[in-house]
Amino acid sequence: MTSGATTGPGRRWVSGIREVLLTAAAGLGLISVLAVTAALFLHVSLIVFKTGSMTPAIPAGSVALVREVPASDLAIGDVVTVSRAGVSLPVTHRIVQIDPAADGSAAGRVLTLRGDANPGPDPVTYPVTTVRRVIASAPELGHVVQFLAKPWVLGAMTIFITALVTWTFWPTGNASRRRREDPVEPPTEAISRS
Numbered sequence: 566m567t568s569g570a571t572t573g574p575g576r577r578w579v580s581g582i583r584e585v586l587l588t589a590a591a592g593l594g595l596i597s598v599l600a601v602t603a604a605l606f607l608h609v610s611l612i613v614f615k616t617g618s619m620t621p622a623i624p625a626g627s628v629a630l631v632r633e634v635p636a637s638d639l640a641i642g643d644v645v646t647v648s649r650a651g652v653s654l655p656v657t658h659r660i661v662q663i664d665p666a667a668d669g670s671a672a673g674r675v676l677t678l679r680g681d682a683n684p685g686p687d688p689v690t691y692p693v694t695t696v697r698r699v700i701a702s703a704p705e706l707g708h709v710v711q712f713l714a715k716p717w718v719l720g721a722m723t724i725f726i727t728a729l730v731t732w733t734f735w736p737t738g739n740a741s742r743r744r745r746e747d748p749v750e751p752p753t754e755a756i757s758r759s
Contacts, residue, residue, distance in 0.1 A: 583729075583732060583733055586729050587729060587730070587733050590726050590729055590730075607632065608632055608633040609630055609631065609632045609633075609700070610630075610631055610697070611628055611629070611630060611631070611710060612628070612629050612631055612646055612655075612657060612697070613626075613627075613628050613707035613710055613711055614626065614627045614628075614629065614657065614702075614707055615707075617682055618658065618680030618681070618682050618683055619644065619657065619658065619659070619680055619681050619682065620681060620682045621681065621682075622644070622681050622702075623644070623657075623681075623699070623702045623704075624704050625707075626704065626705050626707045626708050627702050627703060627704045627705065627706065627707050628702065628703055628706040628707040628709075628710050629644075629657070629699045629700075629701065629702035629703075630699070630700045630701045630702070631646055631697035631698060631699050631700060632697065632698055632700050633695055633696070633697050633698075634695065634696060634697075634698045635672060635694065635695055636672060636673060636674035636676075636693045636694050636695060636696060637671070637672060637674070638698075639660060639663060639674065639676070639696065639698070640660070640663075641660050641661065641662065641663060642659060642660060643659070643660045643698055643699075644657060644658070644659050644660075644698070644699040645657065645658070645659075645660060645676070645678070645696040645697065645698050645699065646696065646697040646698075646699070647676065647678070647691045647693055647696050647697075648691075649689075649691075650689075655697075656678065656687070656691075657699065658678035658679055658680045658681075658683075658687060659678065659679055659680070659681060660676055660677070660678060661677050661678065661679045661686055662676070662677035662686075663675075663676060663677075664676075664677075664690075666692060666694075667692065670694075672694045673692060673693065673694050674692075674693055674694075675690050675691065675692050675693075676690060676691045676692075676693055676696075677690050677691075678691060
């Protein structure tokens with residue numbers, strides 16, 4: 566017979582919380598695996614908008630899903646991310662003009678870009694063969710992405726998930742208690758006399 570303390574409402578409540586937390590962690594793990602798979606096979610990634618040059622369409626603090634595409638697939642009005650010569654951070658603006666590449670290559674283009682909130686086009690043009698085109702964006706989620714990418718947050722999440730998995734699979738003592746209280750009887754063979 567088991568005691569009420571091991572099967573009562575308190576024990577079920579703790580078990581329920583454990584199951585909810587483990588299910589949530591598994592869901593986040595699945596989302597992470599799907600995101601990495603999408604990034605590898607679909608050539609997509611996330612970018613965070615730190616300035617308001619694309620306001621009102623994409624305000625500062627937004628996150629955008631971008632996909633790498635050849636320059637020949639671009640159209641005026643597309644929002645693209647391109648590298649800037651001599652600057653480590655790329656620029657993400659709307660295409661206002663597309664010209665053929667200066668070297669005449671079929672794959673290359675020269676883009677003139679403009680931020681929606683800027684009064685005029687960027688002062689330089691961008692020669693490209695591939696760019697990252699914005700597929701979708703969500704306001705304010707950039708702050709969340711930046712927060713989750715901080716090393717101390719990643720470390721804390723790793724410790725939490727490790728502790729959760731350890732807690733889930735740690736023996737509770739109920740199994741050994743049941744074995745002591747309900748000993749297993751050795752199997753008996755039926756002897757038949759013919």
